[in-house]
Amino acid sequence: MKQPQAFNRRDFYADVWEVVRLVPHGRVTTYGAIARYLGAAGSSRMVGYALHEAATHDDIPAHRVVNRLGMLSGQHHFPQDHPMDERLMQEGVAVQDARVVAFNTLFWDPATELG
């Protein structure tokens, strides 16, 4: 699934969701890491856009994707009754001031973890 392909929106979004599904329980990754893995480095904003649509899918752990500083920049896109930080805390990821505390050790990079 590591195909540096053109921007066929729909396919790109599907690839993003696929990668997000591979993020292990209790770990987190970043928009940029996903973009690089898909051969679209520099288009990290599109990853965020794809996730915006995925927020409604219960089978996609969108809460495991944060920005490069480990901050929960997308928390306002989650339902209030089950916010992003709550979902992370639920799987043992400590969050403080809208930021993943142990981000450096919990960071999961598809490029190095998957090859």
Place this chain on the structure above:
DNA sequence: CCAGTGACGGCTA
């Protein structure tokens, strides 16, 4: 068609 707006990230000051 045109301009504004981002769940971003790298570079410059």
Place this chain on the structure above:
DNA sequence: TTAGCCGCCACTG
């Protein structure tokens, strides 16, 4: 070191 600026490009009004 912290703050901005700019490139990225789909989507909306």
